[in-house]
Amino acid sequence: xxxxxxxxxxxxxxxxxxxxxxxxxxxxxxxxxxxxxxxxxxxxxxxxxxxxxxxxxxxxxxxxxxxxxxxxxxxxxxxxxxxxxxxxxxxxxxxxxxxxxxxxxxxxxxxxxx
Amino acid sequence: xxxxxxxxxxxxxxxxxxxxxxxxxxxxxxxxxxxxxxxxxxxxxxxxxxxxxxxxxxxxxxxxxxxxxxxxxxxxxxxxxxxxxxxxxxxxxxxxxxxxxxxxxxxxxxx
Numbered sequence: 124x125x126x127x128x129x130x131x132x133x134x135x136x137x138x139x140x141x142x143x144x145x146x147x148x149x150x151x152x153x154x155x156x157x158x159x160x161x162x163x164x165x166x167x168x169x170x171x172x173x174x175x176x177x178x179x180x181x182x183x184x185x186x187x188x189x190x191x192x193x194x195x196x197x198x199x200x201x202x203x204x205x206x207x208x209x210x211x212x213x214x215x216x217x218x219x220x221x222x223x224x225x226x227x228x229x230x231x232x233x234x235x236x237x
Numbered sequence: 238x239x240x241x242x243x244x245x246x247x248x249x250x251x252x253x254x255x256x257x258x259x260x261x262x263x264x265x266x267x268x269x270x271x272x273x274x275x276x277x278x279x280x281x282x283x284x285x286x287x288x289x290x291x292x293x294x295x296x297x298x299x300x301x302x303x304x305x306x307x308x309x310x311x312x313x314x315x316x317x318x319x320x321x322x323x324x325x326x327x328x329x330x331x332x333x334x335x336x337x338x339x340x341x342x343x344x345x346x347x348x
Contacts, residue, residue, distance in 0.1 A: 154334050165340040166281075166326070173333055181335070213280060217334050222268040225283035226336060 125149050129214050129229035130142040132141040136204045136236050144232050146214030153219035155197040156181075156226065157189065166213065172197055173219065180190045239264045241329050243339035248319055249348050256344050260314040264341050266303045270275070272312050275324045279281040284325075285312070317346045338339035 146155065148179045157169040158181075168181030172191040178190060186208060187198045197216075211233050215226040240263045251257055260270070268287045273281040285294045285301040287310065293302040300313040310327055324343045328336040 126316075136250070138258065156335070158336075164330075166336075166338040168337075170337055171333065172336060179333075208325075215281075218336075222288055222330065222334075225273075225286045226273050226334065227283075228273075228281040230280040 127214055127216055127227050127229035129212075129232050130233060132230065133233045134235070136201075136234065138204060138206060138236060139198070140204050141202050142204065143201075144212055144214075144234075146197045146199070146216075146229060147237065148195055148197075148214075148216040148227070150216060150227065151194070152216035152227070153194070154217045155191065156215045156217075157187075157197065157199045158213045158215065159183065160213060161210050162230075169212075174192075206236045208234065209236045210234060238265075239329055239331060239337040240336050241327060241339040243325075243342050245342065246272060246340065247345070249345040249347060252317060252319060254317050254345075254346075256314050256317055256328075258314070258325050258344070260310040260312070260339055261306045262310075262329045263338075264329070264331075265308055266331070267305065268334070270301075270303050270310045270337065271328045271330065272299075272310075273326045273328065275326060277310045277323075281326065317344075319346045319348050322346050 156171040158166040170189040175194040214229045217226040259333040272284045287303040296316040324341045329337045
């Protein structure tokens with residue numbers, strides 16, 4: 124009954140460091156998404172994937188890369204972290220083409236860049 | 238580009254009050270409209286989803302309505318309780334099930 128699991132839950136980085144956030148879902152969903160949530164800005168879509176091996180840019184993709192090598196996993200990478208990337212990152216998944224089922228969200232990764 | 242607005246940003250009401258949370262969107266070409274709840278430090282929990290062909294959905298004390306032509310949705314909470322205190326977000330679903338979120342309404346229900 125795990126749903127969407129994000130790893131890690133918290134992380135502190137120094138400017139210029141790199142890291143990868145992992146999202147895993149066990150619901151066999153085709154679609155997966157990465158959002159960031161900032162005070163006063165709401166949730167904004169970074170990148171998304173409509174299937175294994177595919178990725179696409181969202182609203183705020185700059186400074187991030189993603190990979191979807193396995194259907195159940197969606198990775199978000201920061202190659203050279205910047206203080207502006209301090210945020211809470213949420214992963215979500217949903218079935219393909221469904222307009223009747225909501226997206227399922229993970230509990231978030233709280234990332235601070237010093 | 239879809240824009241979703243939720244006003245006011247915060248709301249404080251006494252326990253027992255019936256209340257309405259508003260959501261407006263600029264592009265009526267949506268697949269559905271979703272309402273989520275977010276507790277402090279937590280992820281998003283889906284409350285209600287209204288398909289574009291529907292007018293409303295109900296779950297317990299919650300009722301959500303959708304008027305695509307006017308670009309509006311409302312979330313009605315009956316007999317509010319302190320446990321309803323949270324941030325409520327609405328999101329419009331577009332192509333590839335991508336969500337465009339409002340900034341949320343932080344609700345505080347006073348005992």
